[in-house]
Amino acid sequence: MALDKRAQIGARIAMELKDGDYVNLGIGLPTEAANHIPEGVRVIFQSENGVMGVGPAPEEGTEDQEMINAGGGFITTLPGASFFDSATSFGIIRGGHIDVTVLGALQVDQEGNLANWMIPGKMTPGMGGAMDLVTGAKKVIVAMEHCDKRGNPKILKQCNLPLTAKGKVSLIITEMAVLEVTPKGLLLKEVTEGFTVEDVVKATEAELIIPEGLA
């Protein structure tokens, strides 16, 4: 994905994070949000391998081999950080102590179902911590490219890949739009500058609720 696209999605995710929030960012695109936290807002990042208070990546040459995040990347910690075992880490997650989690998706649908851990017959990375995160976090945001590499919609009426969790996604952020899962259906909240409502509708299989006056 182009750098500006990543940055744009990262910046939009960051707008959802409030001062004092405990946040878990999934591997890949969601981590971009950490670069866009406004000054004066303190967000505490967890990584599910067992650390709260993750800081920026270390400078080259200063990496500690025993300081990684859940994606295997080297990290630093900020003052106030803590280390804990994996059961405690998932106790934090499952127990509802994480305010926001942001994950990528293979598919997401208009009922807030998410599929992001396997394509039968093709790839089976496994669910890792995703099922616990989506089940336990107070707010689940999906951040991803609007369509797959072939241009097929990823926002569907109904997921057809094995689910990660049922009905847990509340917000979808892509380079084209921001969509909210509501009891009435999928609400198109924002369209990114440079795209039209029609562009979004064309790139989305799910039925959209389009408020009047949305540019």
Added chain:
Amino acid sequence: MFKLITAAEAAALIKPRNRVAIGGFLAVGAPESIIDAIVAAGIKDLHMIVIASDWEDRGVGKLVVNHCVSSAQVSHMGTNKEIQNQMNSGEMKIELVPQGTLMERVRAFGTGLGGVLTPTGLGTVVAEGKQIINVDGKDYILEPAIPSDFALIKAWKADKDGNLIYRKTARNSNPIMAMAGRITIAEVDEIVETGEIDPEMIVTPGVFVDYIVVKKEV
């Protein structure tokens, strides 16, 4: 009280078809010396209980590449193509377990529980064939304890009473696995005098530890 042994002696305790819970997350906090000794001893047909299958040349990935393992309970395999190949060819039997559920099932065995109730996996293939139990109006999946014959873990320091402390994110699953082995073997960077580690700092009490191996410097 624990016995001090070499990595090769640790490997010699482990037999084909044993169930082996191994600590570490993407090879950070993995007991590499013991893993290397298992590979060197050519032990086959193990059942492996791990968070992730690590990298092909680091952590438990080495056990996969060298065909020491015939089945596994694991939550993430994305960094190891070989385990996915062995699964697809039928050589390896895999049960994928959500990471938090895996930890609680392992901990349950170590702490004398028959299993745990978790909402994780409801409405997904993880729940298929499992008992759903409603508590106070909320559904949970009954997930049984995962037994293991051996727990192979990595700690930073042990004292001479087998009390263990860990370092940074190398802690991860190690304190959980440590409780869950019928026999627990801890690989450590060093052994210090009893009393040198503040009792308040100890994460795994020595009561859980049967054998200690001092890590080989590479």
